[in-house]
Amino acid sequence: MVVNEHVQRVLDAVKEREIERVFFVACGGSSSLMYSSKYILDREAQTITSDLYSSNEFIHRNPRTLNEKSLVILCSLRGNTPETVEAAKFARSKGAITASMTNLTDSPLAQSSEYVIPYPWGGEVKAEESNYAVLYQLVFGVLAVKEGNKKLDSILRTLPHLDSVYAKAKQQFAPTAQKFAVDFKDESVIYTMASGANYGIAYMFAICFLMEMQWKNSHAIHAGEFFHGPFEILDKESPFILFLGLDETRPLEERALKFLRQYGEKLLIIDAKDYDFTGVEEDVKGYVAPLVLNQVIRQFAAELAKETKHPLETRRYMWKVAY
Incomplete structure (x- = not known):
């Protein structure tokens, strides 16, 4: 390529x-x-x-x-x-x-x-x-x-394989997405968390899919900041979505995961280690992980919209009023 x-x-x-x-x-x-x-x-x-x-x-x-x-x-x-x-x-x-x-x-x-x-x-x-x-x-x-x-070459060799990686990841997580939608459909607030290269996906899922498209309260928490205030909100009724990537900040997410499992119950954990990265060059896997997650998480949003009967296209203000 x-x-x-x-x-x-x-x-x-x-x-x-x-x-x-x-x-x-x-x-x-x-x-x-x-x-x-x-x-x-x-x-x-x-x-x-x-x-x-x-x-x-x-x-x-x-x-x-x-x-x-x-x-x-x-x-x-x-x-x-x-x-x-x-x-x-x-x-x-x-x-x-x-x-x-x-x-x-x-x-x-x-x-x-x-x-x-x-x-x-x-x-x-x-x-x-x-x-x-x-x-x-x-x-x-x-x-x-x-x-x-030299990593441009690695990316150019990797990109043609991503459709296959995406397809396998979406098939793998389809049952989890359906269960998430059923379990979380009545929640009024859902928190997302990640760090490093994955943080943008946590941010996007919170402000775009949950707040904009589902009218659910949300906040994207950086895993490194979790223990500096946000962890006080955690109890067995607080829904959290945690994304674990493959980049150098993964230890921050793993630390948060340990605490979430100790004190929380309503958890969705999506770990990039579970993806099939066939065709992805080793030296760029940590950078490619959020691209795969971006595809996977859209399934979760689509399934949630079905369960809430609130289409992702529905807006209250966007493109409708002056702002």
């Missing part, structure tokens, strides 16, 4: 510029998909630092390090999130390279950005063409062209 042509255009530009900082900028679900890429840069980059911002705060905080030595990666599915569109314009005004991921190439975000990386959405999308796939190619590509990092 070769690098996506739109990603390659960004990499060609990056190659010609001194890049000291990468900013990931988006809102909601688009923001959540960037957490694992931020983790990748934290772990792999030797000379490049990175930050992840909600679009509107990115503008108002106005980081002093945002300049012509910056790469700003933005994302909005339809490309019409006003805050993200303005963030792209703001980044360009500072001289940064702007690369925006979107499903619609004629969207306001696309028109406001220097480079556009389109990705398909809806229906049957190949894993190697997904938003996660193009973002990983971009991040590992930056590491390759600026620092000679």
Whole structure:
């Protein structure tokens, strides 16, 4: 597999510029998909630092390090999130390279950005063409062209195998998803927890699937912060979902798991060690784990929506009132 042509255009530009900082900028679900890429840069980059911002705060905080030595990666599915569109314009005004991921190439975000990386959405999308796939190619590509990092090759060899990995994981967890929906359908609050590369999935499931799409109270707890306040909420009636990954922060999740099992009962544990990673290169498994989890957890949301008879498309305010 070769690098996506739109990603390659960004990499060609990056190659010609001194890049000291990468900013990931988006809102909601688009923001959540960037957490694992931020983790990748934290772990792999030797000379490049990175930050992840909600679009509107990115503008108002106005980081002093945002300049012509910056790469700003933005994302909005339809490309019409006003805050993200303005963030792209703001980044360009500072001289940064702007690369925006979107499903619609004629969207306001696309028109406001220097480079556009389109990705398909809806229906049957190949894993190697997904938003996660193009973002990983971009991040590992930056590491390759600026620092000679070799893991881009591992990712390119891995991506064609992900559809098979996803299919097996979804089949494996289907019965668990159905049981979760029955057991948790009447809960008014459900907490999620993870760390490291997986934290973005915990965040996404809490704010998007549970709060936005199911109108259930939720909070994404970082496993490293669990013992610094949130664990006081735990009792045998408190529902928790814990995701265990394969990256270097797994010990934080394992510590939380031990405590959850000691004092809680309403638990859903999803462990990346249970996935069949056939075809995934060993040196990127920890980074790929959240991509698999992203597919698995959507089953849980779909099954929950069936049991609650509250379709995932139902909204009270979003796209309906001025905000």
